[in-house]
Amino acid sequence: MLATKRSRSGSLLAAALAVTGFGATAAADEVQRWGVNFPPPASTTAQEIYDIHMLTMGIATILLVIIFAVVIYSLIVHRKSRGYPADQHFHETWFGRWSWVFVPVMVLGVDLTIAGAAQKTLERVWVVPQDQPLLDVKVIGHQWYWEFVYLDHDVKIESRFVPKEEAGIHYLREVDNRLVLPTHQRVRFLHTASDVLHAFWVPELAVKKDAIPGYVTETWVNLTREGVFRGQCAELCGTWHARMPIVVEGVSQERFDAWIEEQKQVKLAALAEATAEREWDKDELMARGERLYNTMCAACHQVDGSGMPPAFPAIRGSAVATGPIPRHMEVVLKGVPGTAMAAWNSLNDLEIASIITYQRNAWGNDTGDVVQPSDVNAAR
Amino acid sequence: MTTATHAHADHEHHGPPSGLKRWLFSTNHKDIGTMYLVFALIMLFLGGASAMVIRAELFMPGLQLVQPDLYNNLVTNHALIMIFGAVMPAAAGLANWMIPLMIGAPDMALPRMNNLSFWILPAAALMLILSFVVPFFPGGGTQINTGWTLYPPLSLQVGMSMDFLIFAIHLLGVSSVLASINIIVTIFNMRAPGLRMMQLPIFVWAWLVTAFLLILVVPVLAAGVTMLLFDRHFGTSFFIAAGGGDPVLFQHLFWFFGHPEVYILILPSLGVLASILPTFSRKPLFGHHSLVGAMIAIAALGMIVWAHHQYTVGMSLAAVKYFMIMTILISIPVGLIIFNYMMTMWRGAMTFETPMLFTVAIILMFSFGGLTGVMLAVVPADMQYHDSMFVVAHFHYVLLPGAVWGLFAGVFYWLPKWTGHMYDEKLAKTFFWLHVVSFNITFFPQHFIGLAGMPRRIVDYNVMFTEFNMISSVGAFFFGISHLLFLYIIIKTVRGGEKAKARAWESAQGLEWEVESPPPHHTWTTPPTIKTA
Numbered sequence: 001m002l003a004t005k006r007s008r009s010g011s012l013l014a015a016a017l018a019v020t021g022f023g024a025t026a027a028a029d030e031v032q033r034w035g036v037n038f039p040p041p042a043s044t045t046a047q048e049i050y051d052i053h054m055l056t057m058g059i060a061t062i063l064l065v066i067i068f069a070v071v072i073y074s075l076i077v078h079r080k081s082r083g084y085p086a087d088q089h090f091h092e093t094w095f096g097r098w099s100w101v102f103v104p105v106m107v108l109g110v111d112l113t114i115a116g117a118a119q120k121t122l123e124r125v126w127v128v129p130q131d132q133p134l135l136d137v138k139v140i141g142h143q144w145y146w147e148f149v150y151l152d153h154d155v156k157i158e159s160r161f162v163p164k165e166e167a168g169i170h171y172l173r174e175v176d177n178r179l180v181l182p183t184h185q186r187v188r189f190l191h192t193a194s195d196v197l198h199a200f201w202v203p204e205l206a207v208k209k210d211a212i213p214g215y216v217t218e219t220w221v222n223l224t225r226e227g228v229f230r231g232q233c234a235e236l237c238g239t240w241h242a243r244m245p246i247v248v249e250g251v252s253q254e255r256f257d258a259w260i261e262e263q264k265q266v267k268l269a270a271l272a273e274a275t276a277e278r279e280w281d282k283d284e285l286m287a288r289g290e291r292l293y294n295t296m297c298a299a300c301h302q303v304d305g306s307g308m309p310p311a312f313p314a315i316r317g318s319a320v321a322t323g324p325i326p327r328h329m330e331v332v333l334k335g336v337p338g339t340a341m342a343a344w345n346s347l348n349d350l351e352i353a354s355i356i357t358y359q360r361n362a363w364g365n366d367t368g369d370v371v372q373p374s375d376v377n378a379a380r
Numbered sequence: 381m382t383t384a385t386h387a388h389a390d391h392e393h394h395g396p397p398s399g400l401k402r403w404l405f406s407t408n409h410k411d412i413g414t415m416y417l418v419f420a421l422i423m424l425f426l427g428g429a430s431a432m433v434i435r436a437e438l439f440m441p442g443l444q445l446v447q448p449d450l451y452n453n454l455v456t457n458h459a460l461i462m463i464f465g466a467v468m469p470a471a472a473g474l475a476n477w478m479i480p481l482m483i484g485a486p487d488m489a490l491p492r493m494n495n496l497s498f499w500i501l502p503a504a505a506l507m508l509i510l511s512f513v514v515p516f517f518p519g520g521g522t523q524i525n526t527g528w529t530l531y532p533p534l535s536l537q538v539g540m541s542m543d544f545l546i547f548a549i550h551l552l553g554v555s556s557v558l559a560s561i562n563i564i565v566t567i568f569n570m571r572a573p574g575l576r577m578m579q580l581p582i583f584v585w586a587w588l589v590t591a592f593l594l595i596l597v598v599p600v601l602a603a604g605v606t607m608l609l610f611d612r613h614f615g616t617s618f619f620i621a622a623g624g625g626d627p628v629l630f631q632h633l634f635w636f637f638g639h640p641e642v643y644i645l646i647l648p649s650l651g652v653l654a655s656i657l658p659t660f661s662r663k664p665l666f667g668h669h670s671l672v673g674a675m676i677a678i679a680a681l682g683m684i685v686w687a688h689h690q691y692t693v694g695m696s697l698a699a700v701k702y703f704m705i706m707t708i709l710i711s712i713p714v715g716l717i718i719f720n721y722m723m724t725m726w727r728g729a730m731t732f733e734t735p736m737l738f739t740v741a742i743i744l745m746f747s748f749g750g751l752t753g754v755m756l757a758v759v760p761a762d763m764q765y766h767d768s769m770f771v772v773a774h775f776h777y778v779l780l781p782g783a784v785w786g787l788f789a790g791v792f793y794w795l796p797k798w799t800g801h802m803y804d805e806k807l808a809k810t811f812f813w814l815h816v817v818s819f820n821i822t823f824f825p826q827h828f829i830g831l832a833g834m835p836r837r838i839v840d841y842n843v844m845f846t847e848f849n850m851i852s853s854v855g856a857f858f859f860g861i862s863h864l865l866f867l868y869i870i871i872k873t874v875r876g877g878e879k880a881k882a883r884a885w886e887s888a889q890g891l892e893w894e895v896e897s898p899p900p901h902h903t904w905t906t907p908p909t910i911k912t913a
Contacts, residue, residue, distance in 0.1 A: 031844035032844055034828075034847055034848070035829075038764060045760075049760045049763060049764060053755070056761060060752065064751055067718070074728075075725075078727055079730045079732075087727035090663065090723070090726065090727045091664055091666045091667065091723075096723070099720075099723065100667060100670035103716050104716060107711055108712060111709060111712070111754075114708060118704070119701075122759050172840060172841060197531055197533070199692060199767060203764060206760075206763055208692050209692055209694065210694065212693065213533060213622070214621020214626070215628070217693070217694030230833075232833070233835070236529075236837045239449050240448060241839075242838035242840045308447070311523075340537055
């Protein structure tokens with residue numbers, strides 16, 4: 001009932017705005033503008049959480065109405081300008097003498113109602129049920145992208161924000177690789193982080209859990225419907241905290257299985273390519289390097305290599321990228337402790353070689369160096 | 381209740397020393413109170429300016445005014461300046477001015493320490509401002525992009541400005557602890573003969589409870605940030621998982637301080653209301669003893685609920701159940717305070733001068749903030765609210781009405797006492813309406829965008845959140861401008877105005893109204909005699 005009411009008033013307001021030309025676009029239907037409540041739940045636990053939220057909000061609203069009513073009545077009636085005589089002994093009546101007992105008892109009653117109603121949901125959300133097989137997904141937060149590892153399938157995807165031109169209306173809530181999950185299947189998320197704190201939050205799934213270096217925290221969901229569910233990182237994680245969207249795509253089990261198979265093939269092909277015993281020529285490495293650099297490095301070091309000093313040094317003309325190759329490889333493979341520069345050793349040799357070759361030859365860094373995958377392998 | 385049987389004889393030995401010395405070397409509670417209040421007012425404008433930039437950036441999607449790190453730095457700065465620079469010193473200013481007057485003491489118990497605890501503050505503020513400014517200079521390192529919570533490991537990545545901030549927090553902590561010791565000793569030892577503890581005004585009780593809270597929790601924050609400093613520079617790994625440390629430990633230390641801190645900010649202001657309500661309702665305070673009990677209960681419960689700020693870190697089921705239930709139980713003493721205040725108004729003969737207007741607004745808006753607090757305490761639902769704009773809306777509804785408005789109400793209530801002039805009631809009422817209405821326009825829509833899925837502390841957002849953010853920003857600009865009117869009213873009152881009587885409000889009760897307005901430099905050099913009715 002509340003949902004329909006919300007959408008009606010929402011579309012009315014949006015229409016009014018469109019008429020006045022106040023920023024509502026033709027695509028207003030695609031995103032829930034003027035949203036005033038949780039989006040419609042898409043998992044079993046999200047539904048329960050939604051119900052608890054509506055219950056406590058209802059109780060809070062009733063209490064607020066009572067408080068407002070008493071105060072407003074008093075403001076109207078008990079005023080000097082109406083000649084109301086102040087009751088100097090009100091605090092000494094039985095009401096005044098015993099209110100310190102019955103007010104807490106009444107509030108305690110409300111408190112226990114709320115806490116009692118939340119208990120079952122809390123237990124269900126908190127304890128991952130083990131009586132049916134679970135699909136385990138490891139969620140790793142990085143500055144500033146998400147890595148999802150399907151532990152049962154040996155499939156790993158990285159999920160990054162996409163620029164405005166590609167994302168359109170979903171800018172900041174759209175990614176390059178979505179987290180694909182099957183519906184009607186219990187999924188366990190295992191959260192951790194590689195650098196700083198992050199938090200995984202998708203409102204439709206009502207899942208929020210911190211990703212903490214050194215910790216593995218867990219949550220679970222069971223999607224009740226197919227669809228695309230958008231969320232964001234919810235724990236301040238540094239410069240590009242606003243650019244860590246999470247997009248979950250709920251699909252049928254069959255489509256999920258097909259998708260996993262496809263990912264495996266992609267991975268095998270990439271592996272075969274990277275381990276091929278061959279010399280790569282500079283143009284090939286530069287082309288690959290540019291693509292990888294723009295995906296993985298440009299958020300901090302910028303597409304033109306200028307960086308954002310002092311947090312993120314420039315690569316264009318830098319001592320590292322134009323100096324000795326071993327030092328350059330060390331920075332990329334091992335990171336720089338105490339800064340946001342991570343160790344990128346999870347990339348394969350070909351990827352590292354491409355990125356380093358690109359960095360050493362792009363934007364006027366004309367060193368002419370070509371780094372081969374075998375060089376990277378030797379440096380590991 | 382207490383009454384002074386005779387006003388004290390005026391033993392005016394000497395007036396205040398003149399010039400800079402009067403302020404630098406002051407040991408006079410009134411002068412130090414004034415300095416605290418002026419300091420807080422300056423900080424209010426600094427913290428407000430950063431809030432204006434934040435709201436301007438969030439006016440529409442995209443990066444318009446500031447880069448992300450500067451935005452996060454402003455978020456950090458806004459919180460720290462408002463909490464440590466504006467609200468706490470303002471409350472300390474009221475304590476300095478009013479506690480000796482209210483309990484019939486000639487001054488604070490430890491006047492030289494009083495001077496020290498104030499004069500540490502400008503140094504601390506300088507460090508705090510430096511921590512914001514240093515990154516703009518060459519070689520100044522990166523900006524503090526962690527928010528005021530300073531969570532590691534992110535705070536370990538920040539440049540030298542974090543060290544300035546850590547030392548600023550140390551200094552602020554020293555200042556608070558010294559002031560608290562002074563207040564406790566004053567209340568225990570300096571009461572007029574015959575004035576029993578349970579006869580003390582609620583404002584004095586509120587500050588007594590607050591002072592104990594400060595002494596208990598500020599050292600924990602100091603320890604936490606010192607460990608941070610060691611992790612940053614001396615090779616320890618208290619909070620570094622790779623070295624066997626625990627990033628979550630810092631959160632426990634921080635919130636063991638941080639949650640009681642909320643009550644440290646709120647209790648003095650709630651205490652002010654207990655002075656204002658009987659005056660303008662023209663009847664005695666309802667439930668004096670239960671207010672004392674409720675404040676002690678809030679302090680006790682407030683110490684043992686800290687982890688409700690960290691429901692999402694992955695604590696055990698038993699732990700979150702405990703923190704949920706204890707947190708919800710805080711509604712009992714808070715509810716009792718609200719109830720007592722409503723019942724003080726009930727069957728009164730009310731008039732609505734500005735302090736009373738603020739008080740009524742506090743009762744309504746603070747109740748609202750408290751009720752969203754109960755919603756946040758419910759763990760499963762908090763999985764949605766946590767770190768969203770809903771939280772931002774909630775704590776601004778608690779801290780503005782609960783802390784800041786109480787201070788405004790107190791300033792308007794006692795300004796005639798301090799300056800000897802009545803403030804301009806018409807202007808003050810204009811300020812009240814402008815302030816309260818624009819406050820609601822600013823923060824009410826933030827509940828909606830939070831529920832709809834907007835995280836807090838983001839510099840740029842999806843178009844779906846545009847409309848409410850625009851409304852919020854427009855409200856915020858009016859809200860910000862309203863404070864210029866507040867400043868003008870204060871300056872105008874200090875400079876002149878209708879002469880205030882000793883008892884500036886016709887039915888005001890309490891020893892502070894037995895002395896002249898403005899009070900002479902030294903008051904209660906002969907203690908008043910307390911007659912118990």
